[in-house]
Amino acid sequence: xxxxQEMARRTRRSFLTGGAAALLGASAWEWLRTRREDDxxxxxxxxxxxxxxxxxxxxxxxxxxARTFKTAEAQAPKPNGKVGLDDPVPxxxxxxxxxxxNSGDDVTVTMDQIHALPKTELVAELKCIEGWRxxxxxxxxxxxxxxxxxxxxxxxxxxxxGMETPDGEYYVGLDLPSAMHPQTILAxxxxxxxLTAEHGAPLRLAIPVKYGIKNIKxxxxxxxxxxxxxxxxxxxxxxxYAGF
Amino acid sequence: xxxxxAKHPRAIRWFHWINFPxxxxxxxxxxxxxxxxxxxxVGVGRFTLFHFFPQWLYSAFHFKFRLAEGMAWHFVFMWxxxxxxxxxxxxxxxxxxxxxxxxxxxxxxxxxxxxLHDLHLSKTAPPPRKFNGAQQIAYSSIIVMGAGxxxxxxAIWKSVSLGWLTAMLGGYEMARLEHFALTIGYVxxxxxxxxxxxxxxxxxxxxxxxxxxxxxxxxxxxxxxxx
Numbered sequence: 001x002x003x004x005q006e007m008a009r010r011t012r013r014s015f016l017t018g019g020a021a022a023l024l025g026a027s028a029w030e031w032l033r034t035r036r037e038d039d040x041x042x043x044x045x046x047x048x049x050x051x052x053x054x055x056x057x058x059x060x061x062x063x064x065x066a067r068t069f070k071t072a073e074a075q076a077p078k079p080n081g082k083v084g085l086d087d088p089v090p091x092x093x094x095x096x097x098x099x100x101x102n103s104g105d106d107v108t109v110t111m112d113q114i115h116a117l118p119k120t121e122l123v124a125e126l127k128c129i130e131g132w133r134x135x136x137x138x139x140x141x142x143x144x145x146x147x148x149x150x151x152x153x154x155x156x157x158x159x160x161x162g163m164e165t166p167d168g169e170y171y172v173g174l175d176l177p178s179a180m181h182p183q184t185i186l187a188x189x190x191x192x193x194x195l196t197a198e199h200g201a202p203l204r205l206a207i208p209v210k211y212g213i214k215n216i217k218x219x220x221x222x223x224x225x226x227x228x229x230x231x232x233x234x235x236x237x238x239x240x241y242a243g244f
Numbered sequence: 245x246x247x248x249x250a251k252h253p254r255a256i257r258w259f260h261w262i263n264f265p266x267x268x269x270x271x272x273x274x275x276x277x278x279x280x281x282x283x284x285x286v287g288v289g290r291f292t293l294f295h296f297f298p299q300w301l302y303s304a305f306h307f308k309f310r311l312a313e314g315m316a317w318h319f320v321f322m323w324x325x326x327x328x329x330x331x332x333x334x335x336x337x338x339x340x341x342x343x344x345x346x347x348x349x350x351x352x353x354x355x356x357x358x359x360l361h362d363l364h365l366s367k368t369a370p371p372p373r374k375f376n377g378a379q380q381i382a383y384s385s386i387i388v389m390g391a392g393x394x395x396x397x398x399a400i401w402k403s404v405s406l407g408w409l410t411a412m413l414g415g416y417e418m419a420r421l422e423h424f425a426l427t428i429g430y431v432x433x434x435x436x437x438x439x440x441x442x443x444x445x446x447x448x449x450x451x452x453x454x455x456x457x458x459x460x461x462x463x464x465x466x467x468x469x470x471x
Contacts, residue, residue, distance in 0.1 A: 003246045007450075007458055010248075014454040018261070025265055041316045048320030059405050066404045067411065125416060127403070130311065131281030133416055209404050237312030239319070244404035 040237030053241035060243065062181050066208035069123045074137035074191050077126050077212075079198040083232065084165030085218055089201050093166070099224035100151035107150055111202055114186065117141040117149060122183055128212040129238065138206040139189030144180045151224065155180070162229025163205060166220030173229035174207070174214065178243055183208050186219070211242040249459050251374060251451040256341060259332040260452065266325050269317065271427055272305075276314025279307045284424060296424075322397060329390045344374050346384055351377035362443070386433055389426050396423040 001009075035042035041049070095114075097107040120142050127133040147155065161179040164171035178184065187206040188195055195201040200217025207214055213233045223229060234240035275297075284296040302308050336342045354377025360366035370376045375383065399410040399419040413419045441449055451457040 003248055003458060006248055007454075007456065010454045010456055011450060018453060021261070029269075040312060045316040045320050048323075049316060052319055056402065056405070059402070061405065064405055064407060067407055067415075127416065128281075129315075131277065131420065132283075233312075237316065239315065244402055 039235050039240075049239045049241070053239070053243075056241060056243055057175065057177070060177060060209075062177055066124050066183055066244070069125075069135045071123055071137050071192075073135045074123055075134050076191060077134040077136055077199075078128070078132070080128060080130075080212065081170070081217070082198075084167055084170030084216075085197065085200075086169070087167060089197050089218065090166055093202055093220075095203065095219060096221040097150055097224075098221065100147070100222075102152045109150055111188070114141055114146070114188065114203065117145055120145075120185055122185055122206065122208070124183060124206075124208040126206070126208070126212055126215060127244070129233075129242065136206070137191045138185050138187040139192070140185045140187035140203070140206065142182060143184045143186055143205075144182065146186055147180070147224075155224065156226070158226075160225045160227065160229050162221075162223040162225055163216050163219050164221050165216070165218050168220075170216060170232050171230055172205075172214045172216045173231040173234070173240065174210070175241065175243075178207065178209050181207070181209050209244055211244075213238065214242055245461050245463050246458050247461050248456050250455060251457045252455050253339065253341060254455055255335050255339070256332070257452060257455060259328055259335065262328050263325075263332075266321060266328060267430065269321050270325055271430065273314040273317035273321070274427060275302075275305070275307045276310040277318060278424065279309075279314075280311040284421065296428075319401070322394075325390075326394055329387070329394070333387065345380060347377065347380040351380045353377065355381050362440075382433070382437075386430075389429055389433075393423060393426045396420075396426065 032042055032044055035044055037043070038046040093111065095109040097109060100107055118141065119139060121137065121139050123135060123137045125133045126136045143161075147153075155176060157176055159176045161174045161176060162171065163174070185206040187200075187204050188202060190196075190199050195204060200219075203219050204217040205215050205219060214231075228240065231240055234242075278296075279302055282296060285292045286294045336345060354371065357366060357368055358370045358376050358378040361368055361370060370378075395409070396413060396419050398406055399413050400416065400423060403410045403416050403419070410416055410419055413422060447457050
């Protein structure tokens with residue numbers, strides 16, 4: 001066989017292998033993107049996000065704190081997200097707790113009771129899932145302090161916290177370790193002033209270990225649950241965990 | 245006389261060709277993510293020379309309003325990108341192929357010479373080795389960039405759990421900018437790479453597909469054979 005013939009044979013063989021590999025890759029892509037959707041994503045991708053969550057939770061530590069800033073660096077964040085804020089702030093607002101006490105009864109908490117808890121201030125980044133971040137100065141109570149005051153512990157690390165607006169239009173789910181993180185705050189102040197309606201008055205969540213989508217405004221109900229609570233944006237294709 | 249010689253090992257060819265669609269997918273999903281907050285530009289003060297990216301580009305490739313989809317693909321295929329890259333580095337390290345790839349003290353001088361030659365400013369031909377100095381620098385840099393994408397990506401993804409890494413890179417926004425700049429680097433690399441491959445010709449490209457190249461060797465003299 002001449003050099004030319006031998007090279008032609010090798011080239012043919014390589015192109016057959018390469019063509020088969022390319023076809024396999026293209027089929028895999030086509031297969032992936034046409035799978036049945038699980039909350040807005042093809043189920044294999046949803047499975048991938050769940051695997052990412054497991055890995056994240058293995059490495060997540062409540063001792064690892066989000067970066068904090070000087071008060072002077074705080075700015076007003078873009079008030080993204082109006083879901084659940086259509087009605088005026090209810091004058092008779094109170095917070096309902098579900099599943100927090102052993103008797104199984106709901107607990108109602110007023111703003112005065114929340115103000116009576118030790119106040120925590122935090123200047124941290126609010127990171128929107130769109131990609132921007134703003135340093136915000138929050139004032140409120142640690143969720144951890146709040147849960148210990150109004151709930152019967154101990155709380156299981158495998159449990160979840162669900163939160164929703166009074167009208168139930170916006171809702172988030174949190175893994176318990178993230179909710180109990182020392183920088184997770186039920187905030188009633190932003191940048192030194194009481195929360196405005198568009199930023200979630202009278203009480204909202206500031207949770208720097210999660211994307212902005214989890215920082216729910218105008219909380220009406222908080223649930224302690226053993227199953228993953230529903231989550232507004234996770235139902236629309238986003239990662240349920242959404243944590244840093 | 246022409247002879248067939250082995251050039252690129254099978255493993256390296258596979259790593260190379262597998263990386264191409266994976267990186268393409270990472271850039272595509274990255275664009276779906278970037279669109280949601282497309283703040284980068286080249287300019288001074290209020291003057292913008294170029295905005296990343298013009299609207300026609302988003303429209304042409306249907307990049308708009310697909311943030312969730314982009315994130316899902318990006319955060320799943322990052323593993324394949326990482327695994328393929330790590331496997332390549334391990335292979336070159338263990339097999340000894342790194343000797344051809346890692347720049348040495350002559351690479352820079354040679355790279356300048358090759359560049360001058362390619363720009364028709366010098367007549368000195370590049371050395372006939374598997375990888376000349378310019379290639380050594382380019383192919384090693386692209387690996388360092390790949391590692392950079394993984395590191396800056398990690399710093400964005402786990403900016404609290406790996407907060408020390410994010411801080412080292414200059415903070416969350418800097419990490420995002422660095423991650424983006426590396427991607428622009430890949431695209432620049434791609435165009436130069438394609439131009440160079442086109443210039444080098446079929447024998448060179450075929451070697452990256454088949455593993456073999458045809459080389460010309462001098463004919464032994466007839467007089468010596470009869471002696």
